[in-house]
Amino acid sequence: MTTTEDFRSPLTLAPIRRARERFLADLPLPDGIPDDVVAGWRRARFFGVQRDLTADRDLAAAPASPLLAAASPVLQRLVPVLGDRDHAMVLADERCRVLWWHGRPPVAALRHDLSEREVGHNSAAVALRTGLRAEAHGPEHFLDLWQDVSAVSVPLHSPEGARAVGTVTVVTDLCEGRGSHPGAALAEATAAAVEAELAARWQRPAERLLLDAYLRESVSGQAVVALDGRNRFVNEAAARLLSPEALSHLERRAAALMHGDVALDARRPRGGERPYGLHEPYEAQDRDRAREPCGAREPLDVDMPDSSGQAARLTPVRHGDSVIGIIAVARRTSPSPGLESPGPGCSRPQAGELAALVGSSVAWRHATARAAELARSSSQPLLLTGERGSGKTAVGRAVLVERDGTEPLTVDAAKAPDGRLAALCASLTNHQDSQGGPARSLLLRHAERLGQRDVAALIALLDESPHLPLVITYTPGAPVGPCLERLLDGLSARSVVLPPLRGRPEDIEELAARLAPEPPPGHPPLTWTLDAVRALEQHSWPGNVTELAHLVRAVAEQRRASGPVRRSELPDVVQERPATRRLSAIERAERDAILEALRRHGGNKARAAAALGIGRATLYRKLRGYR
């Protein structure tokens, strides 16, 4: 037995042949016989395989299978070629059952079931088990029947790429003295062609199905999310309702449902109940439910994270035998003003300081609304985490000014000598500061840079006075010692993660305008061409808003040209277009639906967006994303 990761020259077959005879006679084996070959023989014996099985005279009729249907056009094209060679080809399914075969003499040795339990080890069984190309030559087989044949098998992967759904095997007379099997290239090429057919057949209806279900539900105005394991579509109502954490939670539950795991807190809707969402799973075909695990079949109600006051119903979207996605319809279960989405229509007006910060993306609005709510609800410490430069200090300052009506005292742990901070924090517990004025809140930046002594003192202080008016910013990345870990753990219930800039590209244009320096008197403010904005949106911004601020300042200071800033004026690393992204199946379907709607409405974007049930801005953004 040979896999692509471990090629053995069939030159060495003579010692393997002798070893096999000794194995069958229960004699000790010589050294140097590959372990995997011996293990294969042992498994065959364990399964009780008879070494003298003969060929199946009448191969059973191939079970009807989507694999055979997809492979047939490819295999039929190969038949004339196989007739000219000493090759036979065999197609087997995911249970090693032979679905199709064609070719010269070695096929006289064919069995209809190639599973190890039935015939001992062989290249098809190995390829299926390992997911890799595998070879088996003469005496490596357990069966006497196959002592004079060599075979190479290539696994066929499902369109999602997750599992092997069958194998293509090329069989020849025993080929000793060569490198890899002479049929390896043919088997690989055939497998690739069959996989392409499978993908084409699987994708077209599947992607359409999920998208249709998503659009159908969205029309009702409910908060709808479509998830297929790799992508999420979120309609505007869902974007307003669900925080990024709630979306991630939904994604995890959907993944579990797609794999047939019914989560512990999930419940089937009661009979007759239809408070929201769907009751019937979407299906393309196959209404026979009896054999399926119900977790992957039925709509399920799931609770959202405790504090969100939301629930969602997950409905599987099926295509043939597979669940190809989940439609989640979310709703609010209890009024939860603190977590109310800050989106249009249901937003709590943001007070001045926070609102002055730029950001209308859902991710930014949710994070900042949550920070403001936590700060408002109690004077206990608040932890703001996020990548460097993502705006932690700006948000921390804004929520404190909003709450206290006064500037916080800001201390940077990266600059304060170890040991100083504790005294400063202790003063927060008094009602007066060191100058006798009313105590201010403390904004402590860069907790990751705190010295040991300060961390220990802070923990002790928080144990004693849990209501310390303190906001801490923390940038994950560096290894965390046990003390700091304890401090962060203690604050985790009141922590907010700020999104990185690359996660909210829709905010970049507005940020760039805000971060530009004041133009000299009589000069217009800095503006950007669409192409330059696109380049900014596509950059990954490892330094987040700080990096954007530097860039905007540098461009403003250095440019000699007038008019909007062009892409060519940006630093090379920002100018470069990222390699064209391959759209996923669901993105392609969405793009096609949008293009079709545009065509039907004569290119009128407003009408196309209305027909699709999405906002015009969303339609623009999606079209940009497909470039």
Ligand SMILES: Nc1ncnc2c1ncn2[C@@H]1O[C@H](COP(=O)(O)OP(=O)(O)OP(=O)(O)O)[C@@H](O)[C@H]1O
């Ligand atoms: N939403 C925003 N609107 C306007 N300016 C912002 C916004 N977010 C950040 N900034 C500006 O970007 C710069 C970096 O933000 P800030 O210092 O708050 O980030 P940080 O996450 O605390 O950074 P670090 O990790 O370096 O401590 C600051 O000048 C800040 O004023």
